Amino acid sequence: MALRKILTEEDEQLKKRSRKVEKFDDRLHQLIDDMRETLENAGGVGLAAPQVGILRRVVVLLDVNQEPEEVVELVNPEVIETRGEERVIEGCLSVPGRWGYVTRPTWAKIRAQDRDGNWFEREGEGMVAQCFCHETEHLDGHLFTEKVEEYVDIEALRAENEAEAEGGAE
Known part of the structure; x- marks a missing residue:
């Protein structure tokens, strides 16, 4: 396995449509393994192949x-x-340091293939539904920035939430 470089929003590659995967082989397995390691290392919740420069779905x-x-x-x-x-x-890992409000479904069902080509369906609620939508848009x-309704200062929001939590603990 290897860490892959995560492209950032100014990279034109992120604006291109990915091609369908036709071959379920060792190269695909290596890509998936590398993406898993890259996601874990980056501390994110989702990663799409275009974010690491591979235009595959x-x-x-x-x-x-x-x-x-x-x-x-x-x-x-x-x-x-x-x-x-x-x-x-x-x-988004490709838009470091920027956060914003978007409207997403509370529940979603996805249809996909596994690394060996077998079809399956999976449901998700909350953040998982959000992630299904965010990643398939990649x-x-x-990018999620196309859907942002309002940008957020995440550090100020964290400080506000911490202050509320401390005030509620008294």
């Missing part, structure tokens, strides 16, 4: 609703159903 993400958290590998994923709507704060050449 491959995503790895953390299912934070599982205990322990589970890494999910998605090849040729598509969101096939969504429900609900919520305004959430989102960031595969179509879109």
